[in-house]
Amino acid sequence: MSSNNSNEAFGVGQIDIGQQEDDDIDNNWDHAPRKSWRELLEISNNRSRKIRGSNYVQIATVDPETKTPRCRCVVFRGFQDMPTDHPFASFSGPSSCILRMCTDNRSQKVQQAVQEPTAEVVWWFPKTSEQYRIRGELLFVGGEGKFQYDHDEHLIIARKQLWGNMSDAARESFLEDAVPGQAYRPAQQAVPIGGRDQDGKVVPPPNHFLLMLLKPSYVDYLRLTNQYRQVDVYDNGHWSSERVNP
Template sequence: MSSDEEQSWRSLLEVSIAKSRKTRGSNYVQISTVEEGEPRCRTVVFRGFQKTPVHHDLFHELDEKPCLFKMCTDKRSKKVAQNAKQSVAEIVWWFPKSSEQYRVRGNLILVGGENEDRALEIARKELWGNISDPSRESFLGQVVPGEAYEKDNSIIPVGGRDDDGKVLVPPDNFLLMLLDPMDVDYLRLTGDQYRQVDSRGPSGWTKQRVNP
């Protein structure tokens, strides 16, 4: 049995992230939603794994590591309406340095300001404070993403901060976006090619080596 076969997808991914930490753009992932039976894919920034309290409905760990993929999105974007009709989405994450690919399928969860879950609302506010100033500014404009172009003449606070430099409260259109994984397909193309499929069931995760 190879060392790969002894590891879960979560442990494999931890190593892949560490190897590519200094590679520019290594935290970009592609996420696909569904609209009327057709895929809609775009690139988003992976913001880490979201931790939740042990008693929380979304508490999900593997090898003592959190498994919820953390991202953010604009409530006005089309993926939000697509998610309302079909919550299953898939991430593809390619690591060019190690020639590894992860395909992660799961339920996409969107958390806005009206959410009454305290743990998730705290997570949303923390993410808002942690993203870059230009990223915050992108959520404060008045134009709707994906609509016909129009110049945004709204006054956007620099960096999403007030006059004292304090980060403003997140706007209603800023959403915490979480992917709760159900299936992970891992592929390594270097050396002896290796592919592994991990699936989550009622009793936890199982893994199986398959042909590349």
């Protein structure tokens, strides 16, 4: 696991990390009321917001043919809000739990998740030495009508908004004709600069641009500074929380 933290040094282990000092860390953690994983994550994210790359997470899927894991980094792009009448409403408010990301329909992770929908995200916060393992169902929203929620009006809008909010460089990468994972070849067609037309307006997203959502059901939280570990489980519309041994 890489970070800009000095804990990368060879030989630094869990006990050493647990001795790290941080003025922001609550030394009376054991005596405070237990927070949900979502509340904890909000705090962790706010403390690390200024750290470059703090919004990168690792997501693992399962190769259905070999039954082996496949892991890669993706960009966390916030939590997806849902209207109160949506099937996912119980995951949404008052604070949404659904992780929002994006991907390319031609990537292997999509083909793997279609057959084995359960995936796990690992999010490490080097400033506070916290780890979140968030497991749940991986869902996709595209422009071809091949996925279950491609016609969901709320998620159609969310996909379009995500495309518009991305950086110019990120949009360009999705507009290239190169298929992820295939042998390299020079580009065969020009890409609109910044994913914008001649008037500077953002072009529509290509069909293979997918809104990727993780609908969580199990979260394993570990804080190495004081060896605190907590497991949160979603069942029958509610989250339950339990402290466990680290």
